[in-house]
Amino acid sequence: MSVYKPKKSPFYQYDFWLGCHRFHGPTKCANRKDAEKFETVERERAAILVKAMKRSAVSLLIDDVADRLWNESAQHDAAPDATETNLARLIDYFGKAKSLTDIDHTEARKMVAWRRGHHVTRRGKLTKEEKDALPLITNSTVNRSATKVLQRLFTFAKTEGAQFEHEPNWTELLLPEPQERVRELHDDEAAAFDAAMRADYEPFFEFVGTSGMRQKECVTLRWSEVNFGTRQIVRIGKGGRRVVFPITDTIRDILFPLQGQHPQFVFTYVAVYGNKRLGRVRGQRYPLTINGTKTAWQTMRAKAGVKDFRFHDYRHDFGTKLLRDSGNLKLVQKAMNHRDIKSTLRYAHVLDEDVASAVEAVAKSRKKSRTTVRKVG
Incomplete structure (x- = not known):
């Protein structure tokens, strides 16, 4: 057995070669017999790793796999910054030298438990007490930012030829998520938002509520995608699909006056404070950002006193009202x-209301007919 105890350490180290690969490290065992058992386990793991590396001909260290995934496709994700953050978090947790072959179901489950203990983050300086008071992240955030990211690394490695004898059971690792609810904005709530809204953000929020587009799609809208001549907004939406949205009279009234505020981006804000580090000059206009709109939204919602309404609910409100007015699911889908x-069917409760009204109308019609017959008789 190739275990030894360094002069200045009470613990044994292991050091052996398998094929052309060297494996070494601490055993954390003070007893030689225990250290040899530890090394036996490491040899078994090393054999699996070498076998997988021969098949894939590339490194399966998590840092290397993540680097190749990023260069090949992840950098082109709809939200590359979030992808980069999620990958870096996993690498930091497992360690750069961790091989995917060493991440079995138990290891992955520990990672999920670790991620579930994280709190929601907020911008700005917070005290420790304020940070601890923030709620824990949701199951959907754990799934999206950790479990599915790790699964993506495994899937990518398999496209390169890697095979895993102990791949985690992803179905069991995914946490249950509540069915997405549909929240409609009431008239009094809309009035409260209007009263609490910053003037420079007003066109943006009006567009969000009128178009039904996703937050990122609205924030990053460019003038090159807006064509007043054809009365269309043409852009690449979620999933890389080409999306064409009509410029109605209402949409035109929102967008047309914004021309000239910025050469590239449609929606801007006025800097309230100067910031040398960011190159911001007080009173000047700059393109909106995702984080900036989140902060503005949280401030506006708190000032308006509206409860249980998320930014994404603007989209639900749009879908609900559109289906109520049109009665056409395919139109709402487009x-x-x-x-x-199936995603559009979440708004089908609106059609249930129409069905109830129609049934009641039939009942009243029959009642009227029976009354008429009695009078005639």
């Missing part, structure tokens, strides 16, 4: 850029 009609 307007909201849903790939699957």
Whole structure:
């Protein structure tokens, strides 16, 4: 056995070669017999790793796999910054030298438990007490930012030829998520938002509520995608699909006056404070950002006193009202850029209201007919 105890350490180290690969490290065992058992386990793991590396001909260290994934496709994600953050978080947790072959179901489950203990983050300086008071992240955030990211690394490695004998059971690792609710904005709530809204953000929020587009799609809208001549907004939406949205009279009234505020981006804000580090000059206009709109939204919602209404609920409000007015699920599907009609069916409760009204109308009609017959008889 190739275990030894360094002069200045009470613990044994292991050091051996398998094929052309060297494996070494601490055993954390003070007893030689225990250290040899530890090394036996490491040899078994090393054999699996070498075998997988021969098949894939590339490194399966998590840092290397993430680097190749990023260069090949992840950098082109709809939200590359979020992807980069999620990958870096996993690498930091497992360690750069961790091989995917060493991440089995138990290891992955520990990672999920670790991620579930994280709190929601907020911008600005917070005290420790304020940070601890923030709620824990949701199951959907754990799934999206950790479990599915790790699964993506495994899937990518398999496209390169890697095979895993102990791949985690992803179905069991995914945490249950509540069915997405549909929240409609009431008239009094809309009035409260209007009263609490910053003037420079007003066109943006009006567009969000009128178009039904996703937050990122609205924030990053460019003038090159807006064509007043054809009365269309043409852009690439979620999933890389081409999305065409009509410029109605209402949409035109929102967008047309914004021309000239910025050469590239449609929606801007006025800097309230100067910031040398960011190159911001007080009173000047700059393109909106995702984080900036989140902060503005949180401030506006708190000032308006509206409860249980998220930014994404603007989209639900749009879909609900559109289906109520049109009664056409396919039309709503196209307007909201849903790939699957199942996503649109969440608004079907609106049609249930129409069915109830129609049933009641039939009942009243029959009652009226019976009354007429009695009078005639």
